[in-house]
Amino acid sequence: MHFITCLVSLFFMLYSPCLLVSGSKDSICNDTPFPSFCKSILPSNDSFSIHDHGRFSINQSISSAKSLMSLVQGLLDRQDSVSENMIHALEDCTLLQSLNVDYLSKTLVSIRSTDALGSFEDEDNLLTLLSATLTNQQTCLDGLQSISSPSDPQSSTLQTPLFNGTMLFSVSLAIFRHGWVSATRQSRTLVERKLGRKTTSPGLVLYPGGNVVKVNQTVVVNPSGGGDFRTISDAVAAAPDNIDGSNGFFVIRAVAGTYNEYVNITSSKKYLMMIGDGINQTIITGNRSVADNFTTFDTATLIVAGQGFVGVNMTIRNTAGPSNNQAVAVRSNADTSTFYRCSFEAYQDTLYTHSLRQFYRECDIYGTIDFIFGNAAVVLQNCNIFPRLPLQGQFNAITAQGRTDLNQNTGTSIQNCSITPAENLGSTATYLGRPWKQYSRAVYLESFMDSLIDPAGWIAWSGDFALNTSYYAEFNNSGPGSNTSNRVTWESFHIINGTDAVNFTVSNFISGASWLPATGVPYNADL
Numbered sequence: 105m106h107f108i109t110c111l112v113s114l115f116f117m118l119y120s121p122c123l124l125v126s127g128s129k130d131s132i133c134n135d136t137p138f139p140s141f142c143k144s145i146l147p148s149n150d151s152f153s154i155h156d157h158g159r160f161s162i163n164q165s166i167s168s169a170k171s172l173m174s175l176v177q178g179l180l181d182r183q184d185s186v187s188e189n190m191i192h193a194l195e196d197c198t199l200l201q202s203l204n205v206d207y208l209s210k211t212l213v214s215i216r217s218t219d220a221l222g223s224f225e226d227e228d229n230l231l232t233l234l235s236a237t238l239t240n241q242q243t244c245l246d247g248l249q250s251i252s253s254p255s256d257p258q259s260s261t262l263q264t265p266l267f268n269g270t271m272l273f274s275v276s277l278a279i280f281r282h283g284w285v286s287a288t289r290q291s292r293t294l295v296e297r298k299l300g301r302k303t304t305s306p307g308l309v310l311y312p313g314g315n316v317v318k319v320n321q322t323v324v325v326n327p328s329g330g331g332d333f334r335t336i337s338d339a340v341a342a343a344p345d346n347i348d349g350s351n352g353f354f355v356i357r358a359v360a361g362t363y364n365e366y367v368n369i370t371s372s373k374k375y376l377m378m379i380g381d382g383i384n385q386t387i388i389t390g391n392r393s394v395a396d397n398f399t400t401f402d403t404a405t406l407i408v409a410g411q412g413f414v415g416v417n418m419t420i421r422n423t424a425g426p427s428n429n430q431a432v433a434v435r436s437n438a439d440t441s442t443f444y445r446c447s448f449e450a451y452q453d454t455l456y457t458h459s460l461r462q463f464y465r466e467c468d469i470y471g472t473i474d475f476i477f478g479n480a481a482v483v484l485q486n487c488n489i490f491p492r493l494p495l496q497g498q499f500n501a502i503t504a505q506g507r508t509d510l511n512q513n514t515g516t517s518i519q520n521c522s523i524t525p526a527e528n529l530g531s532t533a534t535y536l537g538r539p540w541k542q543y544s545r546a547v548y549l550e551s552f553m554d555s556l557i558d559p560a561g562w563i564a565w566s567g568d569f570a571l572n573t574s575y576y577a578e579f580n581n582s583g584p585g586s587n588t589s590n591r592v593t594w595e596s597f598h599i600i601n602g603t604d605a606v607n608f609t610v611s612n613f614i615s616g617a618s619w620l621p622a623t624g625v626p627y628n629a630d631l
Contacts, residue, residue: 135282141272145272147160154283155215155219155283155284161279162211162215163212165269165273165276168268169205169208170205171265173201173202175265176262179261187251189398189399192402193247193248193399196247197248200240201240203236207234208234208237211233215280215284220284225618228615231280232481234273235277235509236459237276237277239480239514240459245266248266250399274511277512308624309624317377317623318351318353319352319353320354322356323342323354325356325363328361336363339358340367343356347375349374349411353412354373356377356378356379357380358381358388359380360381360382361386365388367405369409369410369438371410371438373409374411375411375413376412376414377414378413380418383445387419388405388406390422390423391423392405392431393428393431394430395424400432403422404432404434404456405432405433406433409438412440414623414625415442415444417444418446421433422449422454424451426495431451432454432456433449433450434456435458437459438462440461440462441460442462442464442623444467446467450471450475452473453477454476456477457477457482459478460481462483463614464482464483465627466485468487468488468490469487469490470526471490471500472491474538475491477504478506479505479506479512481513481515483519483613484518485519490524490525491534492525493530501538501563502523502536503516505537506540507542508541508542515545515575517547518546518549518551519608519609521551521552523556523557525556535557536557536562537563538562538563542570546575547579547605548577548578549578549579549581549631550579551586552586553581553583553586554584554585557585559587559590560591562576570596571596574594575596576598577599578591578599579599579600579604580602605631609629609630610628611629
Protein backbone atom coordinates (compact mmCIF):
# COMPACT_ATOMS: atom_id res chain seq x y z
CA MET A 105 0.00 0.00 0.00
CA HIS A 106 2.88 2.38 0.80
CA PHE A 107 4.33 1.85 -2.69
CA ILE A 108 0.97 2.57 -4.36
CA THR A 109 0.56 5.73 -2.28
CA CYS A 110 3.98 6.93 -3.39
CA LEU A 111 3.15 6.41 -7.06
CA VAL A 112 -0.12 8.30 -6.76
CA SER A 113 1.70 11.19 -5.09
CA LEU A 114 4.32 11.21 -7.83
CA PHE A 115 1.62 11.50 -10.46
CA PHE A 116 -0.30 14.35 -8.91
CA MET A 117 2.36 16.29 -7.09
CA LEU A 118 5.64 17.87 -8.09
CA TYR A 119 7.82 16.32 -5.43
CA SER A 120 7.71 12.88 -3.94
CA PRO A 121 7.15 12.53 -0.21
CA CYS A 122 8.55 9.00 -0.30
CA LEU A 123 12.16 8.44 0.66
CA LEU A 124 13.68 4.98 0.36
CA VAL A 125 16.90 4.83 2.34
CA SER A 126 17.75 1.18 1.89
CA GLY A 127 16.44 -1.97 0.31
CA SER A 128 17.28 -4.75 -2.08
CA LYS A 129 17.97 -4.24 -5.74
CA ASP A 130 14.55 -5.71 -6.55
CA SER A 131 12.66 -3.34 -4.27
CA ILE A 132 14.60 -0.34 -5.58
CA CYS A 133 14.05 -1.30 -9.21
CA ASN A 134 10.34 -1.95 -8.69
CA ASP A 135 10.07 1.73 -7.80
CA THR A 136 11.38 2.83 -11.21
CA PRO A 137 9.56 3.07 -14.57
CA PHE A 138 11.67 0.20 -16.00
CA PRO A 139 11.99 -2.50 -13.32
CA SER A 140 13.33 -5.30 -15.54
CA PHE A 141 15.92 -3.10 -17.21
CA CYS A 142 16.91 -1.69 -13.83
CA LYS A 143 17.48 -5.18 -12.41
CA SER A 144 19.61 -6.08 -15.41
CA ILE A 145 22.04 -3.19 -14.93
CA LEU A 146 22.36 -2.75 -11.15
CA PRO A 147 24.94 -4.92 -9.43
CA SER A 148 23.84 -7.87 -7.31
CA ASN A 149 25.39 -6.63 -4.11
CA ASP A 150 23.30 -7.07 -0.99
CA SER A 151 25.41 -4.55 0.90
CA PHE A 152 24.56 -1.75 -1.55
CA SER A 153 22.19 0.93 -0.29
CA ILE A 154 19.87 2.92 -2.54
CA HIS A 155 22.55 5.62 -2.58
CA ASP A 156 25.21 3.18 -3.78
CA HIS A 157 22.87 2.04 -6.55
CA GLY A 158 22.13 5.67 -7.41
CA ARG A 159 25.77 6.54 -7.82
CA PHE A 160 26.34 3.38 -9.86
CA SER A 161 23.45 4.13 -12.25
CA ILE A 162 24.58 7.72 -12.80
CA ASN A 163 28.10 6.48 -13.55
CA GLN A 164 26.59 4.10 -16.10
CA SER A 165 24.54 6.97 -17.53
CA ILE A 166 27.67 9.04 -18.09
CA SER A 167 29.27 6.14 -19.95
CA SER A 168 26.13 5.72 -22.06
CA ALA A 169 26.08 9.40 -23.06
CA LYS A 170 29.77 9.34 -23.97
CA SER A 171 29.33 6.19 -26.05
CA LEU A 172 26.43 7.72 -27.93
CA MET A 173 28.47 10.86 -28.61
CA SER A 174 31.22 8.72 -30.14
CA LEU A 175 28.72 6.81 -32.24
CA VAL A 176 27.14 10.02 -33.56
CA GLN A 177 30.52 11.54 -34.29
CA GLY A 178 31.43 8.47 -36.32
CA LEU A 179 28.35 9.01 -38.49
CA LEU A 180 29.17 12.72 -38.88
CA ASP A 181 32.69 11.84 -40.01
CA ARG A 182 31.09 10.17 -43.04
CA GLN A 183 29.13 13.25 -44.11
CA ASP A 184 29.47 12.45 -47.80
CA SER A 185 26.96 9.62 -47.28
CA VAL A 186 24.61 11.55 -44.99
CA SER A 187 21.82 13.89 -46.08
CA GLU A 188 21.77 17.56 -45.07
CA ASN A 189 18.83 17.20 -42.72
CA MET A 190 20.40 14.10 -41.13
CA ILE A 191 23.56 16.12 -40.51
CA HIS A 192 21.49 18.72 -38.65
CA ALA A 193 19.86 16.00 -36.55
CA LEU A 194 23.19 14.34 -35.73
CA GLU A 195 24.76 17.66 -34.77
CA ASP A 196 21.83 18.26 -32.41
CA CYS A 197 22.44 14.86 -30.84
CA THR A 198 26.12 15.63 -30.32
CA LEU A 199 25.29 18.88 -28.52
CA LEU A 200 22.55 17.27 -26.42
CA GLN A 201 24.72 14.34 -25.35
CA SER A 202 27.54 16.69 -24.36
CA LEU A 203 25.06 18.54 -22.16
CA ASN A 204 23.98 15.23 -20.67
CA VAL A 205 27.56 14.33 -19.79
CA ASP A 206 27.86 17.73 -18.10
CA TYR A 207 24.58 17.42 -16.15
CA LEU A 208 25.24 13.85 -15.04
CA SER A 209 28.81 14.63 -14.02
CA LYS A 210 27.68 17.61 -11.92
CA THR A 211 25.11 15.40 -10.24
CA LEU A 212 27.62 12.68 -9.49
CA VAL A 213 30.09 15.17 -7.98
CA SER A 214 27.32 16.48 -5.71
CA ILE A 215 26.26 13.06 -4.39
CA ARG A 216 29.53 11.14 -4.60
CA SER A 217 30.28 11.39 -0.89
CA THR A 218 26.92 12.17 0.66
CA ASP A 219 23.64 10.37 1.20
CA ALA A 220 21.79 13.59 2.07
CA LEU A 221 21.87 16.95 0.32
CA GLY A 222 22.21 20.14 2.29
CA SER A 223 19.10 22.00 1.19
CA PHE A 224 15.89 21.95 -0.82
CA GLU A 225 17.68 24.14 -3.36
CA ASP A 226 20.36 21.48 -3.87
CA GLU A 227 17.65 18.87 -4.37
CA ASP A 228 15.88 21.08 -6.90
CA ASN A 229 19.06 21.78 -8.83
CA LEU A 230 19.96 18.12 -9.28
CA LEU A 231 16.39 17.01 -9.95
CA THR A 232 16.30 19.64 -12.69
CA LEU A 233 19.55 18.45 -14.26
CA LEU A 234 18.51 14.78 -14.27
CA SER A 235 15.09 15.68 -15.69
CA ALA A 236 16.83 17.58 -18.48
CA THR A 237 18.93 14.56 -19.49
CA LEU A 238 15.74 12.74 -20.46
CA THR A 239 14.49 15.77 -22.36
CA ASN A 240 17.77 16.00 -24.28
CA GLN A 241 17.60 12.31 -25.07
CA GLN A 242 14.03 12.63 -26.38
CA THR A 243 14.94 15.68 -28.48
CA CYS A 244 17.74 13.74 -30.15
CA LEU A 245 15.34 10.89 -30.89
CA ASP A 246 12.58 13.23 -32.12
CA GLY A 247 14.99 14.96 -34.48
CA LEU A 248 16.14 11.69 -36.01
CA GLN A 249 12.63 10.32 -36.34
CA SER A 250 11.34 13.50 -37.98
CA ILE A 251 13.69 13.19 -40.96
CA SER A 252 14.16 9.46 -41.36
CA SER A 253 12.45 6.10 -41.18
CA PRO A 254 13.51 3.33 -38.77
CA SER A 255 15.03 1.46 -41.73
CA ASP A 256 17.51 4.24 -42.53
CA PRO A 257 21.08 3.15 -41.64
CA GLN A 258 21.85 6.09 -39.37
CA SER A 259 18.52 5.86 -37.54
CA SER A 260 18.75 2.10 -37.00
CA THR A 261 22.34 2.41 -35.74
CA LEU A 262 21.31 4.90 -33.05
CA GLN A 263 17.89 3.57 -32.12
CA THR A 264 18.92 0.88 -29.61
CA PRO A 265 21.54 2.95 -27.73
CA LEU A 266 19.09 5.87 -27.58
CA PHE A 267 16.32 3.75 -26.10
CA ASN A 268 18.69 2.02 -23.68
CA GLY A 269 20.11 5.38 -22.65
CA THR A 270 16.63 6.72 -22.04
CA MET A 271 15.82 3.81 -19.73
CA LEU A 272 19.12 4.23 -17.92
CA PHE A 273 18.55 7.97 -17.37
CA SER A 274 15.02 7.24 -16.18
CA VAL A 275 16.29 4.71 -13.64
CA SER A 276 18.92 7.21 -12.42
CA LEU A 277 16.29 9.91 -11.99
CA ALA A 278 13.94 7.60 -10.09
CA ILE A 279 16.63 6.34 -7.73
CA PHE A 280 17.87 9.88 -7.10
CA ARG A 281 14.36 11.06 -6.36
CA HIS A 282 13.71 8.29 -3.86
CA GLY A 283 17.20 8.35 -2.35
CA TRP A 284 18.08 12.04 -2.07
CA VAL A 285 14.86 14.09 -2.24
CA SER A 286 13.80 14.60 1.37
CA ALA A 287 10.47 13.49 2.78
CA THR A 288 9.67 17.01 3.90
CA ARG A 289 10.15 18.37 0.39
CA GLN A 290 6.46 18.11 -0.42
CA SER A 291 5.28 19.96 2.66
CA ARG A 292 7.70 22.87 2.64
CA THR A 293 6.23 26.29 3.24
CA LEU A 294 6.17 28.90 0.54
CA VAL A 295 9.10 31.25 0.45
CA GLU A 296 7.83 34.78 0.58
CA ARG A 297 9.30 37.14 -1.97
CA LYS A 298 12.42 38.82 -0.69
CA LEU A 299 13.98 41.93 -2.14
CA GLY A 300 17.33 41.27 -3.71
CA ARG A 301 20.36 42.55 -1.87
CA LYS A 302 20.99 46.15 -2.79
CA THR A 303 24.20 46.47 -4.72
CA THR A 304 26.54 49.34 -5.24
CA SER A 305 27.11 50.94 -8.60
CA PRO A 306 27.50 49.87 -11.35
CA GLY A 307 23.94 48.59 -11.46
CA LEU A 308 20.61 49.11 -13.15
CA VAL A 309 16.91 48.98 -12.31
CA LEU A 310 14.63 47.25 -14.82
CA TYR A 311 11.39 48.72 -13.49
CA PRO A 312 10.42 51.55 -11.10
CA GLY A 313 10.90 50.51 -7.51
CA GLY A 314 12.63 47.30 -8.49
CA ASN A 315 15.83 45.73 -7.28
CA VAL A 316 19.20 47.04 -8.29
CA VAL A 317 20.76 44.53 -10.67
CA LYS A 318 24.46 43.96 -10.30
CA VAL A 319 26.33 44.61 -13.55
CA ASN A 320 29.81 43.41 -14.40
CA GLN A 321 30.17 45.00 -17.84
CA THR A 322 27.92 46.73 -20.40
CA VAL A 323 28.30 46.90 -24.18
CA VAL A 324 26.09 48.61 -26.75
CA VAL A 325 24.94 47.18 -30.07
CA ASN A 326 23.84 49.59 -32.78
CA PRO A 327 23.30 48.31 -36.33
CA SER A 328 23.86 51.82 -37.65
CA GLY A 329 27.18 52.26 -35.89
CA GLY A 330 28.08 54.37 -32.88
CA GLY A 331 28.06 51.43 -30.44
CA ASP A 332 30.58 48.80 -29.44
CA PHE A 333 29.20 46.33 -32.00
CA ARG A 334 26.92 46.31 -35.02
CA THR A 335 25.47 42.83 -34.44
CA ILE A 336 24.13 41.11 -31.33
CA SER A 337 26.06 37.96 -32.22
CA ASP A 338 29.36 39.86 -32.11
CA ALA A 339 28.46 41.21 -28.67
CA VAL A 340 27.61 37.73 -27.44
CA ALA A 341 30.91 36.39 -28.76
CA ALA A 342 32.73 39.10 -26.80
CA ALA A 343 31.12 38.09 -23.51
CA PRO A 344 33.49 36.20 -21.19
CA ASP A 345 32.93 32.47 -20.82
CA ASN A 346 31.56 30.81 -17.69
CA ILE A 347 31.34 33.92 -15.52
CA ASP A 348 30.16 33.62 -11.94
CA GLY A 349 26.73 35.18 -11.48
CA SER A 350 27.81 36.65 -8.14
CA ASN A 351 30.01 39.08 -10.06
CA GLY A 352 27.06 40.53 -11.95
CA PHE A 353 25.62 40.33 -15.45
CA PHE A 354 27.34 40.97 -18.76
CA VAL A 355 24.79 43.39 -20.23
CA ILE A 356 24.18 43.83 -23.94
CA ARG A 357 22.09 46.89 -24.79
CA ALA A 358 20.61 46.45 -28.26
CA VAL A 359 19.30 49.81 -29.43
CA ALA A 360 16.17 50.13 -31.55
CA GLY A 361 16.48 48.54 -34.96
CA THR A 362 15.86 45.35 -36.89
CA TYR A 363 18.52 42.68 -36.44
CA ASN A 364 18.42 40.14 -39.27
CA GLU A 365 20.54 37.52 -37.55
CA TYR A 366 20.39 34.22 -35.72
CA VAL A 367 21.60 34.71 -32.18
CA ASN A 368 22.99 31.69 -30.32
CA ILE A 369 23.86 32.16 -26.65
CA THR A 370 25.78 28.96 -25.96
CA SER A 371 26.06 27.23 -22.60
CA SER A 372 29.41 28.90 -21.87
CA LYS A 373 27.86 32.38 -22.04
CA LYS A 374 26.39 32.50 -18.55
CA TYR A 375 24.63 35.39 -16.78
CA LEU A 376 24.17 37.44 -19.90
CA MET A 377 21.46 40.11 -19.87
CA MET A 378 20.16 41.46 -23.19
CA ILE A 379 18.12 44.67 -23.06
CA GLY A 380 16.35 46.24 -26.01
CA ASP A 381 14.53 49.53 -26.42
CA GLY A 382 11.09 47.90 -26.30
CA ILE A 383 8.71 45.54 -28.04
CA ASN A 384 8.58 46.35 -31.78
CA GLN A 385 11.56 48.67 -31.30
CA THR A 386 14.41 46.19 -30.93
CA ILE A 387 13.55 43.32 -33.28
CA ILE A 388 15.53 40.13 -33.91
CA THR A 389 14.19 38.29 -36.94
CA GLY A 390 14.82 35.12 -38.94
CA ASN A 391 12.91 32.62 -41.05
CA ARG A 392 14.36 29.13 -40.55
CA SER A 393 11.89 26.24 -40.65
CA VAL A 394 11.73 22.47 -40.96
CA ALA A 395 10.72 23.04 -44.59
CA ASP A 396 14.32 24.21 -45.15
CA ASN A 397 15.79 20.93 -43.80
CA PHE A 398 16.37 22.23 -40.28
CA THR A 399 15.30 20.29 -37.22
CA THR A 400 12.74 22.05 -35.03
CA PHE A 401 15.50 22.37 -32.42
CA ASP A 402 17.58 24.43 -34.85
CA THR A 403 14.95 26.70 -36.38
CA ALA A 404 14.96 29.31 -33.60
CA THR A 405 15.84 32.92 -34.34
CA LEU A 406 17.16 33.25 -30.78
CA ILE A 407 18.71 30.24 -29.02
CA VAL A 408 19.51 30.56 -25.32
CA ALA A 409 21.55 27.89 -23.52
CA GLY A 410 23.61 30.00 -21.10
CA GLN A 411 22.53 29.70 -17.47
CA GLY A 412 21.02 32.80 -15.89
CA PHE A 413 20.12 34.57 -19.15
CA VAL A 414 17.76 37.57 -18.89
CA GLY A 415 16.04 39.07 -21.95
CA VAL A 416 14.21 42.42 -21.65
CA ASN A 417 12.25 44.72 -23.98
CA MET A 418 12.66 42.93 -27.32
CA THR A 419 10.67 41.33 -30.12
CA ILE A 420 11.90 38.01 -31.50
CA ARG A 421 10.29 36.78 -34.73
CA ASN A 422 10.31 33.83 -37.05
CA THR A 423 8.72 34.94 -40.31
CA ALA A 424 8.69 31.54 -42.06
CA GLY A 425 4.89 31.60 -41.99
CA PRO A 426 2.25 28.92 -41.37
CA SER A 427 2.92 26.98 -44.58
CA ASN A 428 6.48 26.05 -43.53
CA ASN A 429 5.40 24.05 -40.46
CA GLN A 430 7.60 24.19 -37.36
CA ALA A 431 9.48 27.49 -37.15
CA VAL A 432 10.62 28.63 -33.70
CA ALA A 433 11.13 32.22 -32.58
CA VAL A 434 12.88 31.46 -29.26
CA ARG A 435 14.34 28.23 -27.91
CA SER A 436 15.54 28.24 -24.33
CA ASN A 437 17.37 25.37 -22.72
CA ALA A 438 19.06 27.65 -20.21
CA ASP A 439 18.54 26.99 -16.52
CA THR A 440 17.13 29.90 -14.52
CA SER A 441 16.48 31.89 -17.69
CA THR A 442 14.10 34.84 -17.63
CA PHE A 443 12.27 36.98 -20.20
CA TYR A 444 10.59 40.26 -19.25
CA ARG A 445 8.42 42.40 -21.51
CA CYS A 446 9.39 40.56 -24.68
CA SER A 447 7.30 39.54 -27.67
CA PHE A 448 7.62 36.18 -29.43
CA GLU A 449 6.06 36.01 -32.88
CA ALA A 450 5.72 33.00 -35.18
CA TYR A 451 3.08 30.44 -36.15
CA GLN A 452 3.66 26.75 -35.39
CA ASP A 453 6.01 26.15 -32.43
CA THR A 454 6.72 29.78 -31.53
CA LEU A 455 8.17 29.46 -28.03
CA TYR A 456 10.27 26.35 -27.34
CA THR A 457 10.64 26.09 -23.57
CA HIS A 458 12.95 23.15 -24.07
CA SER A 459 14.33 22.19 -20.64
CA LEU A 460 15.48 23.17 -17.14
CA ARG A 461 13.83 26.12 -15.26
CA GLN A 462 12.41 29.23 -16.93
CA PHE A 463 10.28 32.30 -16.13
CA TYR A 464 8.39 34.68 -18.42
CA ARG A 465 6.79 37.89 -17.17
CA GLU A 466 4.62 40.39 -19.09
CA CYS A 467 5.51 38.86 -22.44
CA ASP A 468 3.40 38.59 -25.62
CA ILE A 469 3.27 35.20 -27.37
CA TYR A 470 1.76 34.85 -30.87
CA GLY A 471 1.25 31.54 -32.64
CA THR A 472 -0.97 28.78 -33.99
CA ILE A 473 -0.24 25.06 -33.46
CA ASP A 474 1.52 24.00 -30.23
CA PHE A 475 3.01 27.46 -29.97
CA ILE A 476 4.14 27.13 -26.35
CA PHE A 477 5.88 23.75 -26.21
CA GLY A 478 8.79 21.87 -24.69
CA ASN A 479 9.67 20.17 -21.42
CA ALA A 480 11.02 22.81 -19.06
CA ALA A 481 9.71 23.59 -15.62
CA VAL A 482 8.31 26.95 -16.68
CA VAL A 483 6.00 29.64 -15.31
CA LEU A 484 4.48 32.25 -17.59
CA GLN A 485 3.11 35.07 -15.46
CA ASN A 486 1.10 38.18 -16.47
CA CYS A 487 1.66 37.36 -20.15
CA ASN A 488 -0.57 37.99 -23.17
CA ILE A 489 -1.23 34.92 -25.31
CA PHE A 490 -2.49 35.61 -28.84
CA PRO A 491 -3.62 32.63 -30.96
CA ARG A 492 -3.47 33.70 -34.60
CA LEU A 493 -4.91 32.47 -37.89
CA PRO A 494 -3.40 29.13 -39.06
CA LEU A 495 -3.74 27.47 -42.45
CA GLN A 496 -7.20 26.58 -43.64
CA GLY A 497 -8.49 23.45 -41.91
CA GLN A 498 -6.05 23.69 -39.00
CA PHE A 499 -6.87 24.32 -35.33
CA ASN A 500 -4.83 26.07 -32.65
CA ALA A 501 -3.39 24.38 -29.57
CA ILE A 502 -1.69 26.79 -27.19
CA THR A 503 0.46 24.25 -25.33
CA ALA A 504 2.14 20.97 -26.23
CA GLN A 505 4.01 19.92 -23.14
CA GLY A 506 6.68 17.24 -23.53
CA ARG A 507 7.09 15.43 -20.19
CA THR A 508 8.11 11.83 -20.90
CA ASP A 509 8.80 10.47 -17.43
CA LEU A 510 6.73 10.37 -14.27
CA ASN A 511 9.66 11.54 -12.15
CA GLN A 512 10.54 14.67 -14.15
CA ASN A 513 9.87 17.93 -12.33
CA THR A 514 8.70 19.61 -15.54
CA GLY A 515 5.51 21.20 -16.82
CA THR A 516 3.99 24.44 -18.11
CA SER A 517 2.28 26.75 -15.61
CA ILE A 518 0.35 29.69 -17.04
CA GLN A 519 -0.59 32.12 -14.26
CA ASN A 520 -2.54 35.38 -14.37
CA CYS A 521 -2.22 35.55 -18.15
CA SER A 522 -4.68 36.79 -20.76
CA ILE A 523 -5.72 34.67 -23.75
CA THR A 524 -7.35 36.73 -26.47
CA PRO A 525 -7.46 36.38 -30.27
CA ALA A 526 -4.87 37.91 -32.53
CA GLU A 527 -6.15 39.93 -35.46
CA ASN A 528 -8.09 37.91 -38.06
CA LEU A 529 -8.33 34.73 -35.97
CA GLY A 530 -11.99 34.38 -36.92
CA SER A 531 -13.74 31.19 -35.84
CA THR A 532 -10.63 28.97 -35.72
CA ALA A 533 -11.02 26.28 -33.06
CA THR A 534 -8.57 27.04 -30.26
CA TYR A 535 -7.64 24.75 -27.36
CA LEU A 536 -5.59 25.15 -24.20
CA GLY A 537 -3.32 22.28 -25.11
CA ARG A 538 -2.80 18.70 -26.17
CA PRO A 539 -0.58 15.85 -24.89
CA TRP A 540 2.58 15.79 -26.96
CA LYS A 541 4.24 13.19 -24.72
CA GLN A 542 3.11 10.45 -22.33
CA TYR A 543 3.16 12.50 -19.11
CA SER A 544 2.36 15.91 -20.54
CA ARG A 545 1.62 18.45 -17.77
CA ALA A 546 0.10 21.93 -18.14
CA VAL A 547 -1.95 24.10 -15.79
CA TYR A 548 -3.80 27.39 -16.13
CA LEU A 549 -4.09 29.45 -12.94
CA GLU A 550 -6.02 32.69 -12.40
CA SER A 551 -5.97 33.55 -16.11
CA PHE A 552 -8.45 35.31 -18.39
CA MET A 553 -9.78 33.20 -21.27
CA ASP A 554 -11.77 34.92 -23.99
CA SER A 555 -14.51 33.19 -25.96
CA LEU A 556 -12.05 31.82 -28.54
CA ILE A 557 -11.34 28.82 -26.24
CA ASP A 558 -13.33 25.77 -27.33
CA PRO A 559 -15.76 24.60 -24.58
CA ALA A 560 -13.91 21.24 -24.43
CA GLY A 561 -10.79 23.16 -23.44
CA TRP A 562 -8.31 20.46 -24.46
CA ILE A 563 -7.84 18.24 -27.51
CA ALA A 564 -6.29 14.81 -28.01
CA TRP A 565 -2.99 14.32 -29.81
CA SER A 566 -3.83 10.99 -31.42
CA GLY A 567 -6.62 8.66 -30.34
CA ASP A 568 -6.44 8.04 -26.61
CA PHE A 569 -2.67 8.59 -26.36
CA ALA A 570 -1.71 9.96 -22.91
CA LEU A 571 -5.28 10.86 -21.98
CA ASN A 572 -4.96 8.86 -18.76
CA THR A 573 -1.33 9.60 -17.93
CA SER A 574 -1.04 13.34 -18.55
CA TYR A 575 -1.94 16.03 -16.02
CA TYR A 576 -4.04 19.01 -17.07
CA ALA A 577 -5.56 21.40 -14.58
CA GLU A 578 -7.42 24.68 -14.30
CA PHE A 579 -7.78 26.90 -11.24
CA ASN A 580 -9.78 30.06 -10.67
CA ASN A 581 -9.73 31.32 -14.26
CA SER A 582 -12.10 33.94 -15.63
CA GLY A 583 -13.70 35.05 -18.88
CA PRO A 584 -16.16 33.35 -21.24
CA GLY A 585 -13.63 30.69 -22.29
CA SER A 586 -13.02 29.59 -18.68
CA ASN A 587 -16.41 27.87 -18.28
CA THR A 588 -15.54 24.26 -17.40
CA SER A 589 -19.03 22.74 -17.63
CA ASN A 590 -18.28 21.16 -21.03
CA ARG A 591 -14.61 20.36 -20.55
CA VAL A 592 -13.11 17.02 -21.63
CA THR A 593 -13.86 14.07 -19.37
CA TRP A 594 -10.35 12.59 -19.53
CA GLU A 595 -8.90 11.03 -16.41
CA SER A 596 -5.97 13.43 -16.84
CA PHE A 597 -8.09 16.61 -16.56
CA HIS A 598 -8.64 18.25 -13.16
CA ILE A 599 -10.36 21.30 -11.75
CA ILE A 600 -8.11 21.92 -8.78
CA ASN A 601 -8.23 23.92 -5.55
CA GLY A 602 -5.70 26.33 -4.12
CA THR A 603 -3.86 23.61 -2.20
CA ASP A 604 -3.01 21.84 -5.46
CA ALA A 605 -2.55 25.02 -7.49
CA VAL A 606 0.14 26.36 -5.17
CA ASN A 607 2.44 23.53 -6.30
CA PHE A 608 2.69 25.25 -9.71
CA THR A 609 3.67 28.71 -8.50
CA VAL A 610 7.00 30.48 -8.87
CA SER A 611 8.20 29.48 -5.39
CA ASN A 612 7.25 25.82 -5.55
CA PHE A 613 7.52 24.91 -9.23
CA ILE A 614 10.72 26.64 -10.36
CA SER A 615 12.35 27.62 -7.03
CA GLY A 616 12.10 31.14 -8.37
CA ALA A 617 12.29 32.92 -5.04
CA SER A 618 15.90 31.76 -4.77
CA TRP A 619 17.13 33.11 -8.13
CA LEU A 620 14.68 35.65 -9.54
CA PRO A 621 15.51 38.56 -7.16
CA ALA A 622 18.99 38.88 -8.67
CA THR A 623 17.47 39.37 -12.16
CA GLY A 624 15.54 42.48 -11.16
CA VAL A 625 12.42 41.11 -12.86
CA PRO A 626 9.15 41.44 -10.88
CA TYR A 627 7.24 38.29 -9.97
CA ASN A 628 4.55 36.92 -7.70
CA ALA A 629 5.92 34.12 -5.58
CA ASP A 630 2.59 32.41 -5.00
CA LEU A 631 -1.08 32.63 -6.02
